[in-house]
Amino acid sequence: MTKLNQIIAVEKGVKSGATRELADKQALLGKPTLLAGLARTYQPKDEEGEQLPPESTRVQVKSEQVLRDTAATLTRLFDVTATKDWANCEAKADVTVDGTTLLSAVPVSYLLFLDKQLTDLLAFVARLPVLDAAESWSFDDSSDTWRTDAVRTIRTRKVPRNHVKAEATDKHPAQVEVYYEDIAVGYWTTVKFSGALPARRVNELSARIDKLRRAVQFAREEANGAEIADRRVGEVVFDYLFG
Structure with a gap:
C-alpha cells in the first residue's frame, strides 16, 4: 500500500x-x-547509360x-x-487541542484550508492596536471601551500687568513695562477612552490561534500518513x- x-x-x-x-x-x-x-532507385534508358545508386x-x-x-x-x-x-x-483526521477534539474526521483538503486561514488570522491579530502602556486602563461597561481615571488640570489665562520701572517726573513720563501673569480661571477634568486591546488579550489570542494551527498541522500529517x-x-x- x-x-x-x-x-x-x-x-x-x-x-x-x-x-x-x-x-x-x-x-x-x-x-x-x-x-x-524516401526511397528511390535509378534505371538508365539503355544498358550503356550511367548507373546511379x-x-x-x-x-x-x-x-x-x-x-x-x-x-x-x-x-x-x-x-x-x-x-x-x-x-x-x-x-481524514481529528483536530485535538489539549485532549479535546474540536473537529472530527476532517478531510485533508479542509485541513489545508484551515492551516492557511489560521496563519492569516495570526498575522491579523499581531496587527491589532494595543492600549498605551503608559496609562492605567479599566473597562467601562457603559461605553464598551477602555478608559483611564479622571485627571484634573488647571486652565489658565494670561492677564496683562504693569510694572513701573521709573516714576514720572516733571521732565520724563513714567517708564512702565507690561508683562503677563497666568491666572487660574477653571479646571479641566479629562478621561481618555480607547477601543484598543490590552497587550495581555492580544497575546492570549495569538497563543490560542497558534495552538490550534499546530493541532491542524499535526492532524494533516496524520491524515497524509494514511495508507491509500x-x-x-x-x-x-x-x-x-x-x-
Missing part, C-alpha cells in the same frame, strides 16, 4: 516530467523533415509511436493524480482516446 504523503511527494516531479516530455514530443512533430521518408531517407518520427509514448507518459501522471485526489476524499489504494485510470482513458 502507498501512503498519501508519498504520492504528494512524487506528484510534482511526475507533473513537471510529463510537461517536459510533451513539449519535446510537440517539438519533434513540428519538424516535417523528421516525419518524411539508390537513395533512401528513413522516417525518424512516427506519429503513432509519439501517441503511444504520450499515452505512457500521461498514464503515470493520471494515475498519480487520481490516487492523490481519491485519497484526499478518504484521508493506488488508482489505475490512465490506461482506461488512453485506450479510449488513442485506441
